Amino acid sequence: MSTNQGFRLSWDTHSSADGSLQSVISLTETICTPFSLRQFELLGLTPPVDSHPRVLDNACGSGRPAEVLREEYERRGQPIDITCCDISPGNWKNMKAHVVNAEVWPPFWDIL
Amino acid sequence: MSFGIMFPSDTAKALARMKAALVPHAPVSFTFWKKQGFWEIMHKAAICATSDPTLPVPKFYHPSWNHSETLITHLHHAGFEDIKITEENIPWKVDSKSAFVKLTTSMPQWKIYTKDWTQEQKDKIVDCALEVLDELYPDAEHGPIEVPMVGFIAIARKGS
Numbered sequence A: 001m002s003t004n005q006g007f008r009l010s011w012d013t014h015s016s017a018d019g020s021l022q023s024v025i026s027l028t029e030t031i032c033t034p035f036s037l038r039q040f041e042l043l044g045l046t047p048p049v050d051s052h053p054r055v056l057d058n059a060c061g062s063g064r065p066a067e068v069l070r071e072e073y074e075r076r077g078q079p080i081d082i083t084c085c086d087i088s089p090g091n092w093k094n095m096k097a098h099v100v101n102a103e104v105w106p107p108f109w110d111i112l
Numbered sequence B: 001m002s003f004g005i006m007f008p009s010d011t012a013k014a015l016a017r018m019k020a021a022l023v024p025h026a027p028v029s030f031t032f033w034k035k036q037g038f039w040e041i042m043h044k045a046a047i048c049a050t051s052d053p054t055l056p057v058p059k060f061y062h063p064s065w066n067h068s069e070t071l072i073t074h075l076h077h078a079g080f081e082d083i084k085i086t087e088e089n090i091p092w093k094v095d096s097k098s099a100f101v102k103l104t105t106s107m108p109q110w111k112i113y114t115k116d117w118t119q120e121q122k123d124k125i126v127d128c129a130l131e132v133l134d135e136l137y138p139d140a141e142h143g144p145i146e147v148p149m150v151g152f153i154a155i156a157r158k159g160s
Helices: A020-043 A064-076 B011-020 B037-050 B068-078 B097-105 B108-113 B119-136
Strands: A054-057 A081-084 B027-036 B080-089 B092-094 B145-147 B149-158
Touching: A020 A064, A020 B027, A020 B080, A020 B092, A020 B097, A020 B149, A054 A064, A064 A081, B011 B068, B027 B037, B027 B068, B037 B097, B037 B119, B037 B145, B068 B080, B068 B149, B092 B097, B097 B119, B097 B145
Parallel strands: A054 A081
Antiparallel strands: B027 B149, B080 B149, B092 B145
């Protein structure tokens, strides 16, 4: 997977009055994403893989590291399912999003 | 995977919920910080701006989370297995000193840290931060700098 930051976002499509959103996204991309790429390697998620990974990113922040992973699988035509969670819905518009109560018990697969 | 295990007030409960969402033997991973170099720089800048040498370092979670043993202990108690932790040193590459100051001072955490500052102190922070950066990176001038960032990445597995 490329680490050359060829995936940089276009900041002018995401705006907030005081610039804090752009700052958070930029910091996520330049600080957190390189660590996430290493995390993907250690987890064996870096393509090519011969399975269909199901990934739960339960503190996804801006969602950018998960998006890097999704893009890489899409580029290679390989399947991956990623569910992103965080405590704030953020400002993203191009995704299917739900606000849910995470205090689920018993485990999901027992009630589905 | 999680990049926020240091934030929940009840770590055991958070890990129990994570474990409940996983199938048996599923891998889990956690990333958390050993060292965030930008806070050390901004702490020095904050002391300069406030003239208060007793000003605490910016902290937004318990300092025990700067040690890998903290997560290892929690994962053992939560019943995760095959725990492996690696230390990763991946510097934050910033285009320039002024870009560094612009980014760090617009962070939500910075706004929390400085919420009780006077306007005069807030006005001084840019010059103070640049002064600190000039000391740390005397040869960088207007070029890029690399700020130390050291993290832990933990990999484990849900037991059967």
